Amino acid sequence: MTNPVPTVRPRPTVAELPRYSRAAGLSQIRWRASSNESTVPPSPLVQKAIVDAAAHANLYPSLQGDQLVEDLSERLQVTPEQIVVGGGSLALLQHTLAAYTGAGTQVVHAWRSYEAYPILIGVVGATAVPVALDADHTHDVDAMLAAVTPATRAIIVCNPNNPTGTELPRTEIERIVTSVPDNVLVLLDEAYQEFATADVDGLSLVRHHPNVVVFRTFSKAYGLAGLRAGYMIAHPDIADNVRAAAPPFGLSLLAEAGARAAWSDIAHTDHIVEVVCDGREYLRREAARRGLKTPVSGANFVWFPVGSRALEFADACVEQGVSVRAFEGEGVRVTVGDRDAEDAVLTAIDSLDWQSARLERCAPGR
Structure with a gap:
């Protein structure tokens, strides 16, 4: 039928x-x-933590992944107010775009880069502005900066880049950050940061530039792709607005337990x-x-x-x-x-x- x-x-x-x-x-x-x-x-610690948490699956998780936020805050030396956790870094990027872009705005990103970017940008009603990679399959920083207009509200930098694996050195990331207007968010997607060979750490940029946001995930180096857990770090004001744009209870009970255990098993x-x-x-x-x-x-x-x-x-x-x-x-x-x-x-x-x-x-x- x-x-x-x-x-x-x-x-x-x-x-x-x-x-x-x-x-x-x-x-x-x-x-x-x-x-x-x-x-x-995942490590045995993760597997045990998930089993233990499953016994309480009848209860809601914490509103904002509070215990994981505390763990991240302690090691990364940022305040809890700067951290937002959720169902993967991709979900957090979606919430950030929803909070800061929309109809009549533009989001610049490299292409080819992560194929979800045009989808997320389109869902919030913004216009994606793809910029071709250079001959070495790396972000073309000059071209990306040239693509910024008064309508630009964000520029996404995937570093290392998916699917090419190429990296921008710290000096080029800093050039992007210092060249864009202060009202343009620089969204650093560091999903593969743990495997990187370059000397880039987005957290240091967050500390000195209030328009920089860093996204990381537990899916890759922590082996938790099936749990969907990630975090972002930003100025407290930006983090607060992203929380407002996100649904409550965005990180499941099992995901938080697994992520905390993985974070502890260095x-x-x-x-x-x-x-x-x-x-x-x-x-x-x-x-x-x-x-x-x-x-x-x-x-x-x-x-x-x-x-x-x-x-x-x-x-x-x-x-x-x-x-x-x-x-x-x-x-x-x-x-x-x-x-x-x-x-x-x-x-x-x-x-x-x-x-x-x-x-x-x-x-x-x-």
């Missing part, structure tokens, strides 16, 4: 939003290297980071031996800028039992951390005739 077509219609901006992509071949693969998840399970986080760094070095080195140059990555993945052969590359990986994330006409992103999956990707590379067509290689790594 065919369901009747609804006659209600979404707002025009919603109807035109891009849809978040799915990796191909998920039903037929052995390894998932398409979602930038940790290949290392050794386990260090282990996850070590596994990632080893995996990305191995994959980049072995790919280079096969003639595929990749940008230096500061994240838990490697970017293959194979251009028009992206879908072909992804299909070859699926044939070897591993899913990857392909961006048609641009490249392929491969999550690292499982040596068998990395070897499957290398086998896929070996199965393709890279000499039969022009391969769009990136510049040698920095």
Whole structure:
């Protein structure tokens, strides 16, 4: 039986939003290297904390993740009033855009960057202003600054960048912060900060620039992608407005318990980071031996800028039992951390005739 077509219609901006992509071949693969998840399970401390918290699942969580906020405040040396926690850093970015942008405003961001940005910007009614990456697959700071207009209310900087893994050095981040007007928010998405190779710490910028906001997550280096927990750090006034724009009880009881336990288990986080760094070095080195140059990555993945052969590359990986994330006409992103999956990707590379067509290689790594 065919369901009747609804006659209600979404707002025009919603109807035109891009849809978040799915990796191909998920039903037929052995390894998932398409979602930038940790290949290392959560620590035993996290698992126990979740089980213990589940016994109280009949109760609401704290209104604003109060205990996690206290833990973060103590180690990061910022006040609790500067911290907002929620169901992943992406949700917090959405609330920030809702609080500070909207119809008639613009949000500048690099492209290609995280594919959710145009969606979040469109949902709040603002206009996305994408700025192409430079030849090294890195944010083009000059072009991004040139794109700022009187209508600009925020500029998003994903550092390290998803999906290319490239990083801006501290001097370039500071140039963005000091060049934009004071009424423009600089939103630093540091989801992969724990894996970074550059000397960037957004917290120091927050301390000196009231228009800087830092977003971080427990999904990557803490291995909690399935729990959805993240935090942002900002001037107390900005944090207060973001809380006002967010639904109450934004962090579940289990997510808060798991995040607190993961935050306390520093050794386990260090282990996850070590596994990632080893995996990305191995994959980049072995790919280079096969003639595929990749940008230096500061994240838990490697970017293959194979251009028009992206879908072909992804299909070859699926044939070897591993899913990857392909961006048609641009490249392929491969999550690292499982040596068998990395070897499957290398086998896929070996199965393709890279000499039969022009391969769009990136510049040698920095």
